[in-house]
Amino acid sequence: MEVSERTDIVQWLMKNLSIEDPVEAIHLGSLIAAQGYVFPISDHVLTLKDDGTFYRFQAPYFWPSNCWEPENTDYAIYLCKRTMQNKARLELADYEAENLARLQRAFARKWEFIFMQAEAQVKIDRKKDKTERKILDSQERAFWDVHRPVPGCVNTTEMDIRKCRRLKNPQKVKKSVYGVTEESQSQSPVHIPSQPTRKTTKEDIRKQITFLNAQIDRHCLKMSKVAESLIAYTEQYVEYDPLITPAEPSNPWISDDVALWDIEMSKEPSQQRVKRWGFSFDEILKDQVGRDQFLRFLESEFSSENLRFWLAVQDLKKQPLQDVARRVEEIWQEFLAPGAPSAINLDSHSYEITSQNVKDGGRYTFEDAQEHIYKLMKSDSYARFLRSNAYQDLLSAKKKVSLGRAASPFLALLTFACCLLLV
CATH class of the missing domain: 1.10.10.10 (Winged helix-like DNA-binding domain superfamily/Winged helix DNA-binding domain)
Incomplete structure (x- = not known):
């Protein structure tokens, strides 16, 4: 050619x-x-x-118009075959070597079968004329460059996921490049027809019916509801996005207003910050000041052990490995052991799992117990906190902004302008 x-x-x-x-x-x-x-x-x-x-x-056999969809098994045979031939032009590129290693791990159980198929293909190739073998090698390489392209190159065989879901292209079926199956032995290489597709059986139809019935029973949200949820979330958090809504008070690093630093020094949460605690339970747990206020409220009701347990488990996950076992024992003795000074209320199932986990203490020993306590606080303690006078007082409190300091840049500018007029 x-x-x-x-x-x-x-x-x-x-x-x-x-x-x-x-x-x-x-x-x-x-x-x-x-x-x-x-x-x-x-x-x-x-x-x-x-x-x-x-x-x-390219030879017509390898044209994409033949609706190829080669499997990873074929690609593994191709790469394995190239490693068996000590020729510079057939040496694997770096990305191909990585792909081969990944495929070898994925097909570890049937790698012997893949290796045998590659050996059989190499033996057949060696019987061919040298020129014909070179042409066939280049055509085969180009075929895989289309279906397994170099990283960074566009994969022209990828199909839009929406088109895949429609199943409007029944002609495109998976077929082996080398015409081999797990049961078959050595076959001729690339120029043999693909194996015919298996006929649909009654069992296949039953499985499809079961799958479709399961899809019907799935709870699917309407797009209108999803859009409403996204819009509501965006509207709720828009005032906390400095790219959309200017920060209030303004950033002292780009303005002369130092009110933000004054608020931070006073350790009193702003009205905007307190309002965010009411969005969700996670918001108050993420905020250090919010956790402190929530803990203070629980202490006033003599029910702070749940939050202290949750915080202790969170801290356990960050401990050095050498301190984990000791910290697990401390948490167990304080919150879960019989007669514990700050006993928490766990259901029998979570307590049994946690008791077994403590024997081999690790960072995630109390995972089930922590999840149970989280749900309890979210459904009970957090709701009571939002209705409490303590939270309502914080929410209605006026932001304490020093008017003198806030106005100082304006006064300085006004004084400077007056001086210029007098001169």
Whole structure:
């Protein structure tokens, strides 16, 4: 099979397709190359280059129009086959070596079968003429460059996920490049027809019916409800996004207003900050000041052990490994052991699981107990806190902003202007 240069391909396109602009012909040729109908004989990147690279036309068997969808088993056989041939032109690229290692781990149980298939293909290849073998190797490489492209290159065989869901292309079926199955032994290489698809059985239809019934019973949200939820979330948090709503008070690093620092020094939460605690239980747990206020409220009701247990478990997850066992024992003795000074209320199932986990103490020993306590606080303590006078007082409190300091930049500017007028 003869080879061609880029200029030959461009001229052929301009002549046969009546293209007047060479740039348009180059672009069209690059698209054809990206699909694998034309490929460079010594490069994995399928495009037309202006550097004297030689190109070859792909054999019709490998054309993408044949609706190929090769499986990873075929790709593993191809890569394994190349490693068995000590030739520089067949040496694996770095990304191919990584793919081979990943496939070897994925197909560890049937790697012996893959290796045997690759050996059989190599033996058959060696019986062919040298020139024919070189051409076949380049065609096979170009085929896999289309279906397993170089990282960073566009995968032209990818299908839009919405089209995949519609199942409007029944002709595109999975078929083996080498025509092998797990039960078959050595076969001829690439030029054999694919195996016929298996007929649908009654069991397959029953499975499909079961699957479709399960899909019908699924709880699916309407797009209108999803949109309403997203809009509500955005409207709720828009005032906390400094890219949309200017911070109030303003950032002292880009303005002369130091009110923000004064508020931080006073350790009194702003009205905006307190309002955010009411959005969700997670918001108050994320905020150090919010946790302190919530803990103070629980202490006033003599029920702070749940929050203290939750915080202790959170702290346990950050402890050095050498301190984990000691800290697990301390938490157990304080909150869960018989006669514990700050006993928490756990259901029997969570307590039994936690008791077993304590024997082999780790960072996640109290995971089940923590989740149970979290749900209790969210449904009971947190709701009472939002209704309490303590939270309502914080929410209605006026932000204490020092008017003197806030107005100082304006007064300074006014004084400077007056001086200029007097001069």
